[in-house]
Amino acid sequence: MNYWLLKTEGDVYPIEQLEKDGKGPWSGVRNFKARNYMRDDMRVGDLCLFYHASTKVTGVYGIAKVASAPYPDETQFDKKSDYYEPRATEENPIWMLVDVAFVKKFDHPVTVPEMKKESSLRGMVLWTAPRLSIQPVLEKHYKHIAEMAGKKKGLF
DNA sequence: GCCAACGTTGGC
DNA sequence: GCCAACGTTGGC
Numbered sequence: 001m002n003y004w005l006l007k008t009e010g011d012v013y014p015i016e017q018l019e020k021d022g023k024g025p026w027s028g029v030r031n032f033k034a035r036n037y038m039r040d041d042m043r044v045g046d047l048c049l050f051y052h053a054s055t056k057v058t059g060v061y062g063i064a065k066v067a068s069a070p071y072p073d074e075t076q077f078d079k080k081s082d083y084y085e086p087r088a089t090e091e092n093p094i095w096m097l098v099d100v101a102f103v104k105k106f107d108h109p110v111t112v113p114e115m116k117k118e119s120s121l122r123g124m125v126l127w128t129a130p131r132l133s134i135q136p137v138l139e140k141h142y143k144h145i146a147e148m149a150g151k152k153k154g155l156f
Numbered sequence: 157g158c159c160a161a162c163g164t165t166g167g168c
Numbered sequence: 169g170c171c172a173a174c175g176t177t178g179g180c
Contacts, residue, residue, distance in 0.1 A: 031175070032175085033175090053165080054166055058166080058167070131164080131174060133165085
């Protein structure tokens with residue numbers, strides 16, 4: 001079992017939307033490293049921290065899981081899409097993705113400032129590769145963040 | 157295949 | 169909305 005962090009623009013595709021959708025293709029990723037993680041390393045059932053970026057309160061808002069084997073991102077073939085890729089063909093797609101399914105939404109997000117205060121989270125890729133939208137997460141970091149979310153239950 | 161220019165990400 | 173950081177592109 002591997003653990004991951006998935007970044008989304010919190011104002012565009014928040015965890016509430018994934019909850020409604022249940023499951024869907026993680027489309028629009030246009031970064032080779034992130035693609036390689038989806039294509040080569042993700043396995044069905046892997047758990048993912050669901051991170052909201054570019055929003056008022058950035059942080060981890062819940063948990064998702066990998067729900068399919070990798071397959072081509074359809075948006076690369078769609079001329080009208082922002083994610084259209086003229087070099088890609090059906091025979092030789094460039095961008096691959098996996099389906100992502102909703103697991104749970106935290107009662108309160110674990111915010112970036114809170115995570116930065118935790119010395120045991122210092123090694124997270126989140127701090128050193130700030131522009132990578134899909135990142136591997138160590139099991140101990142995943143568990144630590146899940147615990148932080150658990151402790152916040154019933155805070156208010 | 158190097159590297160400058162460009163474009164985008166994302167925290168603040 | 170600014171701007172630093174960095175991934176990607178394209179000229180050579």
